[in-house]
Amino acid sequence: MEHEQVVIHRGARSGLPVIVAVHSTRLGPALGGCRIRAYDGWRAGLDDALRLSAAMTAKCAVAGLAHGGGKTVVALPPGTVLDADFRLAVLHDVGDAIESLAGGYATGPDVGTGPADMAAIGERTRHVFCRPVAAGGSGDSSPATAAGVMAALRVLGGASHAVVGLGNVGADIAARLLAAGKRVVVTDVDEAKRALVPGAEWVAPDEILGADVDVLVPAALGGLLTPASVPRLRCRAVAGPANNQLDAPATADLLHARGILWAPDHVVSAGGVVYATQVELHGATHEAALARVEGIGDTLRGLLTAASANGTTPAFEAEELARSRLLT
Ligand SMILES: NC(=O)c1ccc[n+]([C@@H]2O[C@H](COP(=O)([O-])OP(=O)(O)OC[C@H]3O[C@@H](n4cnc5c(N)ncnc54)[C@H](O)[C@@H]3O)[C@@H](O)[C@H]2O)c1
Structure with a gap:
Protein backbone atom coordinates (compact mmCIF):
# COMPACT_ATOMS: atom_id res chain seq x y z
CA MET A 1 0.00 0.00 0.00
CA MET A 56 -1.22 16.24 -4.07
CA THR A 57 1.99 14.78 -2.59
CA ALA A 58 3.76 15.48 -5.88
CA LYS A 59 2.10 18.92 -6.17
CA CYS A 60 3.25 20.03 -2.71
CA ALA A 61 6.76 18.57 -3.16
CA VAL A 62 7.35 20.24 -6.55
CA ALA A 63 5.94 23.54 -5.25
CA GLY A 64 8.45 23.41 -2.38
CA LEU A 65 5.79 23.27 0.37
CA ALA A 66 6.40 21.56 3.70
CA HIS A 67 3.27 19.48 3.21
CA GLY A 136 -10.81 34.19 9.03
CA GLY A 137 -9.68 32.17 6.01
CA SER A 138 -7.96 33.11 2.74
CA GLY A 139 -11.16 32.72 0.70
CA ASP A 140 -11.66 31.29 -2.78
CA SER A 141 -8.48 29.64 -4.09
CA SER A 142 -9.56 29.78 -7.75
CA PRO A 143 -8.07 33.21 -8.63
CA ALA A 144 -4.67 32.10 -7.29
CA THR A 145 -4.95 28.83 -9.21
CA ALA A 146 -5.75 30.80 -12.37
CA ALA A 147 -2.80 33.14 -11.70
CA GLY A 148 -0.47 30.12 -11.41
CA VAL A 149 -1.79 28.67 -14.67
CA MET A 150 -1.22 32.01 -16.38
CA ALA A 151 2.39 32.05 -15.13
CA ALA A 152 2.85 28.61 -16.74
CA LEU A 153 1.13 29.66 -19.97
CA ARG A 154 3.40 32.68 -20.28
CA VAL A 155 6.42 30.35 -20.21
CA LEU A 156 4.90 28.24 -23.00
CA GLY A 157 4.06 31.25 -25.20
CA GLY A 158 1.55 31.02 -28.03
CA ALA A 159 -1.13 33.29 -29.44
CA SER A 160 -4.18 31.02 -29.25
CA HIS A 161 -5.63 28.82 -26.49
CA ALA A 162 -8.51 26.38 -26.10
CA VAL A 163 -9.99 26.25 -22.58
CA VAL A 164 -11.94 23.08 -21.68
CA GLY A 165 -14.37 23.86 -18.85
CA LEU A 166 -15.56 27.30 -17.79
CA GLY A 167 -15.83 26.72 -14.04
CA ASN A 168 -14.32 28.89 -11.33
CA VAL A 169 -10.79 28.49 -12.67
CA GLY A 170 -11.40 27.97 -16.41
CA ALA A 171 -13.61 31.04 -16.88
CA ASP A 172 -11.04 33.16 -15.03
CA ILE A 173 -8.19 31.84 -17.22
CA ALA A 174 -10.19 32.44 -20.41
CA ALA A 175 -10.89 36.04 -19.33
CA ARG A 176 -7.23 36.62 -18.45
CA LEU A 177 -6.11 35.22 -21.82
CA LEU A 178 -8.56 37.47 -23.67
CA ALA A 179 -7.31 40.45 -21.65
CA ALA A 180 -3.78 39.51 -22.73
CA GLY A 181 -4.85 39.75 -26.37
CA LYS A 182 -4.92 36.02 -27.13
CA ARG A 183 -7.38 34.20 -29.37
CA VAL A 184 -9.46 32.00 -27.06
CA VAL A 185 -11.66 29.01 -27.93
CA VAL A 186 -13.84 27.67 -25.10
CA THR A 187 -16.30 24.92 -24.26
CA ASP A 188 -18.28 23.55 -21.32
CA VAL A 189 -20.90 20.82 -20.95
CA ASP A 190 -23.09 23.57 -19.48
CA GLU A 191 -23.82 25.88 -22.43
CA ALA A 192 -25.00 28.64 -20.07
CA LYS A 193 -21.31 29.17 -19.19
CA ARG A 194 -20.81 30.60 -22.67
CA ALA A 195 -22.01 33.98 -21.41
CA LEU A 196 -19.09 34.17 -18.95
CA VAL A 197 -16.52 34.91 -21.66
CA PRO A 198 -18.26 36.92 -24.41
CA GLY A 199 -15.07 37.58 -26.38
CA ALA A 200 -14.20 33.89 -26.83
CA GLU A 201 -15.10 31.51 -29.67
CA TRP A 202 -17.48 28.77 -28.50
CA VAL A 203 -17.28 25.17 -29.77
CA ALA A 204 -19.13 22.02 -28.67
CA PRO A 205 -17.36 19.90 -26.01
CA ASP A 206 -16.56 17.10 -28.47
CA GLU A 207 -14.93 19.55 -30.89
CA ILE A 208 -12.48 21.33 -28.60
CA LEU A 209 -9.76 18.69 -28.76
CA GLY A 210 -9.38 19.34 -32.47
CA ALA A 211 -9.25 23.14 -32.09
CA ASP A 212 -6.45 24.65 -34.13
CA VAL A 213 -4.70 26.47 -31.29
CA ASP A 214 -1.22 26.70 -29.81
CA VAL A 215 -2.12 25.51 -26.31
CA LEU A 216 -4.93 23.35 -24.92
CA VAL A 217 -5.93 24.28 -21.36
CA PRO A 218 -7.80 21.46 -19.55
CA ALA A 219 -9.91 23.06 -16.81
CA ALA A 220 -12.74 20.56 -16.28
CA LEU A 221 -12.42 17.16 -14.60
CA GLY A 222 -9.54 14.70 -15.01
CA GLY A 223 -8.89 12.00 -17.59
CA LEU A 224 -9.06 14.21 -20.72
CA LEU A 225 -5.83 12.89 -22.21
CA THR A 226 -6.12 9.25 -23.34
CA PRO A 227 -4.78 7.07 -26.17
CA ALA A 228 -8.04 7.89 -27.99
CA SER A 229 -7.97 11.68 -27.48
CA VAL A 230 -4.25 12.41 -27.96
CA PRO A 231 -4.26 11.66 -31.75
CA ARG A 232 -7.03 14.26 -32.19
CA LEU A 233 -5.03 17.13 -30.71
CA ARG A 234 -3.79 19.87 -33.04
CA CYS A 235 -2.08 22.00 -30.38
CA ARG A 236 1.66 22.07 -29.64
CA ALA A 237 1.31 22.18 -25.86
CA VAL A 238 -1.13 21.25 -23.09
CA ALA A 239 -1.19 23.04 -19.74
CA GLY A 240 -4.11 23.62 -17.40
CA PRO A 241 -5.45 23.35 -13.87
CA ALA A 242 -7.51 20.13 -14.16
CA ASN A 243 -6.15 17.52 -11.78
CA ASN A 244 -5.11 14.10 -13.14
CA GLN A 245 -5.37 14.96 -16.85
CA LEU A 246 -3.74 11.73 -18.02
CA ASP A 247 -5.76 8.50 -17.91
CA ALA A 248 -2.45 6.69 -17.23
CA PRO A 249 1.18 7.87 -16.86
CA ALA A 250 2.13 6.29 -20.22
CA THR A 251 -0.13 8.79 -22.03
CA ALA A 252 2.57 11.43 -21.33
CA ASP A 253 4.82 9.44 -23.66
CA LEU A 254 2.14 9.45 -26.40
CA LEU A 255 2.00 13.25 -26.17
CA HIS A 256 5.80 13.43 -26.32
CA ALA A 257 5.87 11.13 -29.36
CA ARG A 258 3.46 13.48 -31.15
CA GLY A 259 5.71 16.45 -30.32
CA ILE A 260 3.14 17.93 -27.94
CA LEU A 261 4.59 19.43 -24.78
CA TRP A 262 2.59 18.46 -21.69
CA ALA A 263 3.14 20.63 -18.63
CA PRO A 264 2.30 18.32 -15.69
CA ASP A 265 -0.98 19.29 -14.04
CA HIS A 266 0.36 19.06 -10.51
CA VAL A 267 3.00 21.67 -11.39
CA VAL A 268 0.65 24.04 -13.21
CA SER A 269 -2.29 23.86 -10.77
CA ALA A 270 -0.44 24.54 -7.51
CA GLY A 271 -1.39 28.24 -7.25
CA GLY A 272 -4.35 27.71 -4.93
CA VAL A 273 -2.55 25.60 -2.37
CA VAL A 274 0.56 27.79 -2.52
CA TYR A 275 -1.51 30.94 -1.93
CA ALA A 276 -3.63 29.48 0.89
CA THR A 277 -0.67 28.09 2.83
CA GLN A 278 1.34 31.30 2.43
CA VAL A 279 -1.50 33.48 3.70
CA GLU A 280 -2.97 31.20 6.36
CA LEU A 281 0.14 29.53 7.79
CA HIS A 282 2.91 31.99 7.09
CA GLY A 283 1.05 35.30 7.45
CA ALA A 284 2.01 36.39 3.92
CA THR A 285 0.34 39.44 2.40
CA HIS A 286 -1.82 38.97 -0.70
CA GLU A 287 1.00 40.41 -2.84
CA ALA A 288 3.72 38.23 -1.32
CA ALA A 289 1.59 35.10 -1.68
CA LEU A 290 0.84 35.93 -5.32
CA ALA A 291 4.54 36.48 -5.98
CA ARG A 292 5.15 32.95 -4.68
CA VAL A 293 2.39 31.68 -7.00
CA GLU A 294 4.17 33.35 -9.93
CA GLY A 295 7.12 31.08 -9.10
CA ILE A 296 5.21 28.30 -10.86
CA GLY A 297 6.52 29.85 -14.09
CA ASP A 298 10.12 29.48 -12.90
CA THR A 299 9.50 25.90 -11.78
CA LEU A 300 8.06 24.98 -15.17
CA ARG A 301 10.91 26.74 -16.98
CA GLY A 302 13.39 24.68 -14.94
CA LEU A 303 11.61 21.45 -15.84
CA LEU A 304 11.56 22.35 -19.55
CA THR A 305 15.27 23.15 -19.47
CA ALA A 306 16.11 19.90 -17.68
CA ALA A 307 13.93 17.87 -20.06
CA SER A 308 15.60 19.31 -23.14
CA ALA A 309 19.09 18.89 -21.63
CA ASN A 310 18.44 15.29 -20.57
CA GLY A 311 16.33 14.22 -23.56
CA THR A 312 13.39 13.49 -21.26
CA THR A 313 9.91 14.97 -20.72
CA PRO A 314 8.81 17.67 -18.25
CA ALA A 315 6.64 14.95 -16.66
CA PHE A 316 9.70 12.79 -16.03
CA GLU A 317 11.67 15.74 -14.63
CA ALA A 318 8.77 16.73 -12.35
CA GLU A 319 8.62 13.18 -11.02
CA GLU A 320 12.36 13.23 -10.36
CA LEU A 321 12.11 16.58 -8.58
CA ALA A 322 9.28 15.34 -6.36
CA ARG A 323 11.14 12.12 -5.63
CA SER A 324 14.34 13.93 -4.67
CA ARG A 325 12.46 16.29 -2.34
CA LEU A 326 10.62 13.40 -0.73
CA LEU A 327 13.92 11.60 -0.13
CA THR A 328 15.70 14.49 1.62
N1 LIG B 1 -10.38 25.62 -7.80
C1 LIG B 1 -9.09 25.49 -7.58
O1 LIG B 1 -8.45 26.33 -6.91
C2 LIG B 1 -8.34 24.34 -8.18
C3 LIG B 1 -7.02 24.10 -7.76
C4 LIG B 1 -6.31 23.06 -8.36
C5 LIG B 1 -6.90 22.27 -9.32
N2 LIG B 1 -8.20 22.51 -9.67
C6 LIG B 1 -8.79 21.63 -10.68
O2 LIG B 1 -9.16 22.42 -11.80
C7 LIG B 1 -10.34 21.89 -12.41
C8 LIG B 1 -11.42 22.95 -12.44
O3 LIG B 1 -11.67 23.41 -11.13
P1 LIG B 1 -12.87 24.42 -10.84
O4 LIG B 1 -12.72 24.82 -9.41
O5 LIG B 1 -12.92 25.46 -11.91
O6 LIG B 1 -14.11 23.43 -10.98
P2 LIG B 1 -15.62 23.81 -11.37
O7 LIG B 1 -16.44 22.66 -10.88
O8 LIG B 1 -15.96 25.19 -10.94
O9 LIG B 1 -15.60 23.82 -12.98
C9 LIG B 1 -15.53 22.69 -13.78
C10 LIG B 1 -16.25 23.06 -15.10
O10 LIG B 1 -16.02 22.03 -16.04
C11 LIG B 1 -17.24 21.77 -16.73
N3 LIG B 1 -17.15 20.43 -17.27
C12 LIG B 1 -17.29 19.24 -16.63
N4 LIG B 1 -17.11 18.22 -17.49
C13 LIG B 1 -16.82 18.77 -18.70
C14 LIG B 1 -16.52 18.24 -19.98
N5 LIG B 1 -16.47 16.92 -20.21
N6 LIG B 1 -16.29 19.10 -21.00
C15 LIG B 1 -16.35 20.43 -20.80
N7 LIG B 1 -16.62 20.99 -19.60
C16 LIG B 1 -16.86 20.17 -18.57
C17 LIG B 1 -18.31 21.99 -15.68
O11 LIG B 1 -19.57 22.24 -16.26
C18 LIG B 1 -17.75 23.21 -14.94
O12 LIG B 1 -18.17 24.42 -15.54
C19 LIG B 1 -10.71 20.64 -11.56
O13 LIG B 1 -10.11 19.51 -12.15
C20 LIG B 1 -10.05 20.93 -10.23
O14 LIG B 1 -9.76 19.73 -9.52
C21 LIG B 1 -8.90 23.53 -9.15
Missing part, protein backbone atom coordinates in the same frame (compact mmCIF):
# COMPACT_ATOMS: atom_id res chain seq x y z
CA GLU A 2 1.40 3.32 -1.12
CA HIS A 3 -0.81 5.52 1.09
CA GLU A 4 -0.06 6.14 4.76
CA GLN A 5 -3.67 6.07 5.89
CA VAL A 6 -7.15 5.88 4.44
CA VAL A 7 -10.24 6.38 6.57
CA ILE A 8 -13.73 5.67 5.36
CA HIS A 9 -16.48 6.85 7.65
CA ARG A 10 -20.16 6.27 7.19
CA GLY A 11 -21.23 9.80 8.11
CA ALA A 12 -23.03 9.73 11.45
CA ARG A 13 -25.47 12.41 10.31
CA SER A 14 -25.72 11.89 6.56
CA GLY A 15 -25.15 8.14 6.24
CA LEU A 16 -22.94 8.94 3.22
CA PRO A 17 -19.45 7.53 2.67
CA VAL A 18 -16.78 10.07 3.68
CA ILE A 19 -13.35 9.02 2.40
CA VAL A 20 -10.13 10.68 3.55
CA ALA A 21 -6.94 9.44 1.92
CA VAL A 22 -3.61 10.54 3.37
CA HIS A 23 -0.95 9.68 0.83
CA SER A 24 2.12 11.12 2.54
CA THR A 25 3.13 13.25 5.52
CA ARG A 26 6.85 12.84 4.74
CA LEU A 27 7.32 16.60 4.21
CA GLY A 28 4.64 17.76 6.68
CA PRO A 29 0.90 17.53 7.31
CA ALA A 30 -1.04 16.39 4.26
CA LEU A 31 -3.18 18.87 2.30
CA GLY A 32 -5.84 18.28 -0.33
CA GLY A 33 -9.31 19.49 -1.18
CA CYS A 34 -12.73 18.07 -0.39
CA ARG A 35 -14.56 16.76 -3.45
CA ILE A 36 -18.31 16.19 -3.20
CA ARG A 37 -19.84 14.68 -6.32
CA ALA A 38 -21.77 11.73 -7.65
CA TYR A 39 -19.92 8.44 -8.20
CA ASP A 40 -21.04 5.03 -9.34
CA GLY A 41 -20.52 3.59 -5.87
CA TRP A 42 -18.20 4.61 -3.04
CA ARG A 43 -15.40 2.40 -4.35
CA ALA A 44 -15.14 4.68 -7.41
CA GLY A 45 -14.90 7.60 -4.98
CA LEU A 46 -12.15 5.74 -3.11
CA ASP A 47 -10.19 5.26 -6.36
CA ASP A 48 -10.46 8.99 -7.02
CA ALA A 49 -9.32 9.85 -3.47
CA LEU A 50 -6.31 7.52 -3.79
CA ARG A 51 -5.26 9.01 -7.15
CA LEU A 52 -5.87 12.62 -6.21
CA SER A 53 -4.09 12.37 -2.85
CA ALA A 54 -0.99 10.89 -4.50
CA ALA A 55 -1.01 13.78 -6.98
CA GLY A 68 2.22 16.10 1.96
CA GLY A 69 -0.77 14.99 -0.06
CA GLY A 70 -4.26 13.99 0.97
CA LYS A 71 -7.81 14.19 -0.35
CA THR A 72 -11.38 13.97 0.90
CA VAL A 73 -14.12 12.51 -1.26
CA VAL A 74 -17.79 12.32 -0.40
CA ALA A 75 -19.20 9.86 -2.90
CA LEU A 76 -22.80 10.83 -3.55
CA PRO A 77 -25.09 8.16 -4.96
CA PRO A 78 -26.17 9.41 -8.44
CA GLY A 79 -29.22 11.65 -8.23
CA THR A 80 -28.60 12.71 -4.61
CA VAL A 81 -30.00 16.19 -3.92
CA LEU A 82 -28.09 18.13 -1.27
CA ASP A 83 -30.50 20.65 0.25
CA ALA A 84 -29.06 23.10 2.79
CA ASP A 85 -29.69 20.92 5.88
CA PHE A 86 -28.38 17.74 4.27
CA ARG A 87 -25.33 19.57 2.94
CA LEU A 88 -24.53 20.86 6.43
CA ALA A 89 -24.87 17.31 7.79
CA VAL A 90 -22.42 16.04 5.13
CA LEU A 91 -19.95 18.84 5.85
CA HIS A 92 -20.07 18.19 9.60
CA ASP A 93 -19.43 14.50 8.89
CA VAL A 94 -16.41 15.54 6.80
CA GLY A 95 -15.20 17.76 9.67
CA ASP A 96 -15.42 14.87 12.13
CA ALA A 97 -13.51 12.53 9.80
CA ILE A 98 -10.74 15.12 9.39
CA GLU A 99 -10.63 15.84 13.13
CA SER A 100 -10.09 12.12 13.75
CA LEU A 101 -6.72 12.48 11.98
CA ALA A 102 -5.51 14.92 14.67
CA GLY A 103 -3.85 17.43 12.34
CA GLY A 104 -2.17 14.95 10.01
CA TYR A 105 -4.37 16.25 7.20
CA ALA A 106 -6.17 19.51 6.41
CA THR A 107 -8.69 20.12 3.67
CA GLY A 108 -9.77 22.93 1.36
CA PRO A 109 -12.23 23.42 -1.52
CA ASP A 110 -12.33 21.19 -4.59
CA VAL A 111 -14.93 20.19 -7.17
CA GLY A 112 -18.35 20.51 -5.52
CA THR A 113 -17.25 22.63 -2.56
CA GLY A 114 -16.33 26.26 -1.89
CA PRO A 115 -15.27 28.63 0.89
CA ALA A 116 -18.70 28.65 2.63
CA ASP A 117 -18.49 24.83 2.86
CA MET A 118 -15.05 25.18 4.44
CA ALA A 119 -16.59 27.40 7.14
CA ALA A 120 -19.12 24.63 7.86
CA ILE A 121 -16.37 21.98 8.03
CA GLY A 122 -14.54 24.42 10.30
CA GLU A 123 -17.33 24.09 12.85
CA ARG A 124 -16.05 20.55 13.52
CA THR A 125 -12.28 20.88 12.95
CA ARG A 126 -9.68 23.63 12.70
CA HIS A 127 -7.76 21.71 10.02
CA VAL A 128 -9.37 23.51 7.10
CA PHE A 129 -8.16 26.13 4.60
CA CYS A 130 -9.91 28.69 2.40
CA ARG A 131 -12.80 29.65 4.65
CA PRO A 132 -14.26 33.02 3.55
CA VAL A 133 -12.03 35.98 4.39
CA ALA A 134 -14.75 37.29 6.73
CA ALA A 135 -14.60 33.98 8.60
